[in-house]
Amino acid sequence: MSNPRIAVIISSTRDSRFGDTPAKWILAKAQELHPDWDVELVDLKDYDLPLFNEMASNAWMPSSDPKAVAWQKKVGEFDGYIFVLAEYNRSITGALKNALDQAYVEWNRKAFGIVGYGALGAARAAEHMRTIGVELQMASTRAAVHIAGADFFAVHPLGQQNKPMTDIEATIGDSAKAMLGELDWWTRATKAARG
Template sequence: MTQTPRIGVILGSTRDSRFGLAPAEWIVARAKARGDWDVDLIDLKDHPLPLFNEMASNLWMPSEDPAAVKWQQTLAQYDGFIFVTPEYNHSITAVLKNALDQAYLEWNHKAFGIVGYGGVGAARAAEHLRAIGIELQMASTRSAVHIGGGDFFSVHPMGGDPKPIESLEASIGGSADAMLSELDWWTRATMAARRENAAKAA
């Protein structure tokens, strides 16, 4: 564990026609602009995972699939996460749920924030994601970024003449700053707690 928080921004859609790369790159740039984090974009397209097929979660026994083990090793490098997700049928994407299921210990006692996009700003997906995070022993920020309604259609290509996401500063800039600030607090708190637990176990 490093002293400088390492934050992984997980892009939770892998569709060829996905819109998610735009908000993912936007929040990565905003997070890096803080100057006090190391930030990486983690694109699930770069981590093809089979559907979960282990005997049990790696809470109970080591995973056998090499792709799952590699995914766990990737997650272990980070102190906190930002999930960028659309909403599919009132929930997160299947590929994101599978990625969450393919690890357990590597999520534990880490914080996360959410950037959601879609007609209702992925509000229902965000609430489902928070419930999953609790089961993974994670801490969610209260604030989240929801790119929805007219804002969403103004920056999405199917709107006809999409504007850059930066054009939504008045609508979503404040919530982004609040989410990042809360994520910083929770990430540093959980880092300190993990260091203390590791020292006690040594």
């Protein structure tokens, strides 16, 4: 069986976003802890997705918009995903919801983990992501990384400390290791079952 292909998806497309920082950190942790994975950073900013405007989900008929089709092709390359979640008004970003809606069959029977950030570590966004994942026939890890409270303000520019992510690894390192371990198991299990 080929190496698992994992996408680290940055969910925010704002110019002032913070998502690049935890995304690069979890990418490096994944490569360190699972060197047999092929891990790629996937940035929603690189995909100029229109708002979902198809006749139906691609579960029922092919999409017509070439940008949606290109996104589906990209999503389909991977066996598992790590969603780096910002929390906007107690949920996932509109950009991520739109990206999730633009594909369906490409997400099916694949695993995902979560790295969330914000005052509450994107806990509410993570719960919404898991609910959406169920509808997309995905398997979520139980463990997740929540960069919250003092840790969040230590590494986020708004906290004015702007420390590196490595400074909070004592707090979030174990959850990262657990999430990545569970993602490895679920990715291999779903990959084998799809095969």
